[in-house]
Amino acid sequence: MDGYTLTHKVPSRKDFIDTADFDQSEILDIITTSRTVREFIKSGEYLNSLFHKSLAMVFEQKSTRTRVSFEVAMEQLGGHALNLAPGAIQLGGHETIEDTAQVLGRMCDLVMSRVDRHESIEALAKYSRVPVINGMSDRVHPTQGIGDMITIFDYWPTGKEAKDIKVVFVGDATQVCNTLCEMTTKMGMNFVHYGPANHKITDEWLEIGRKNNEKYGGTCIWSEDPEVLKGADFIYTDVWYGLYDKETPKEVYMKDFYPKYQVNDELMAATGNPNCKFMHCLPANRNEEVTDSVLDGPNSVAFDEAENRLTAQRGLVLYFGRVAQATLDYIKQQKEGK
Ligand code: CP
Numbered sequence: 001m002d003g004y005t006l007t008h009k010v011p012s013r014k015d016f017i018d019t020a021d022f023d024q025s026e027i028l029d030i031i032t033t034s035r036t037v038r039e040f041i042k043s044g045e046y047l048n049s050l051f052h053k054s055l056a057m058v059f060e061q062k063s064t065r066t067r068v069s070f071e072v073a074m075e076q077l078g079g080h081a082l083n084l085a086p087g088a089i090q091l092g093g094h095e096t097i098e099d100t101a102q103v104l105g106r107m108c109d110l111v112m113s114r115v116d117r118h119e120s121i122e123a124l125a126k127y128s129r130v131p132v133i134n135g136m137s138d139r140v141h142p143t144q145g146i147g148d149m150i151t152i153f154d155y156w157p158t159g160k161e162a163k164d165i166k167v168v169f170v171g172d173a174t175q176v177c178n179t180l181c182e183m184t185t186k187m188g189m190n191f192v193h194y195g196p197a198n199h200k201i202t203d204e205w206l207e208i209g210r211k212n213n214e215k216y217g218g219t220c221i222w223s224e225d226p227e228v229l230k231g232a233d234f235i236y237t238d239v240w241y242g243l244y245d246k247e248t249p250k251e252v253y254m255k256d257f258y259p260k261y262q263v264n265d266e267l268m269a270a271t272g273n274p275n276c277k278f279m280h281c282l283p284a285n286r287n288e289e290v291t292d293s294v295l296d297g298p299n300s301v302a303f304d305e306a307e308n309r310l311t312a313q314r315g316l317v318l319y320f321g322r323v324a325q326a327t328l329d330y331i332k333q334q335k336e337g338k
Helices: 024-042 065-076 097-107 118-127 142-154 175-186 203-216 250-257 265-269 302-320 324-335
Strands: 054-059 080-084 110-114 132-134 166-170 190-194 220-223 234-237 277-280
Touching (some): 024 302, 024 324, 054 097, 065 080, 097 110, 118 132, 166 175, 175 190, 175 203
Parallel strands (some): 054 080, 054 110, 166 190, 166 234, 190 220
């Protein structure tokens, strides 16, 4: 792969709802676009690929990384993003998601939304005539998954192939865990969910991971046995109570996860790999699921990972805006001085 030539010149689907909807080569196209554009922009160049294009950002929940990264990505690519935060539009009042989707699709070129229920992002996609990107639902977090895979590529363990790489997600099987399972196995890596039985990744996702393994290699398991930490190249965690678990008291979660599943120096040492990297989608509840010593420690790549949300969003809006290949052609010409 030369960083400039995509296997899929245009997306196979209008919308980016779930990474599981795309095969490995198409996910690699999005990652390639993201990384090549990052290098170009970091070298001080600029792009106008989305000049006069608008992205509607519909949020049913709070967001820092998703909101800022999409808005900055659109601005850096010559376009514009509208932040439609909770309470800012008629959605949630008496206007339906279907009608909102139709209206946004007639005024904007792209829609990105963070929704309470996965069915809502599917409805937005169905009724919108323009591409819809899932900025997180209660099922998956696909834009996070692209940023995470870019981060894993950036910190690829020296001399290893995908089949030798082990990614362990520790703690609660959140939607970030589901997408990480899907993405790592799609890349032919070994995925482990290490967490308590009452918060384990569902059999549906383990099956999706295993189907990926059959096609691309690697393994996919859930375990409560700390032995699975051994040999990990990446330890990943997420909050123990998040946006979708507002009703559950914190004490209940703490009893389920603490201290066994807290990512601390002892847990990192249990990998036996001094180069094992620590990842977190953020925001973190510091000193609950991860200690300060790990999150701020030398092996943490969590803030590079946050920055890679921007890397990923540029690739996603270019790819689903159907200008990714043209953008890569332009970058190549500029680099060759043509
Ligand atoms: N990781 C993530 O989605 O962060 P935000 O909730 O701040 O967007």
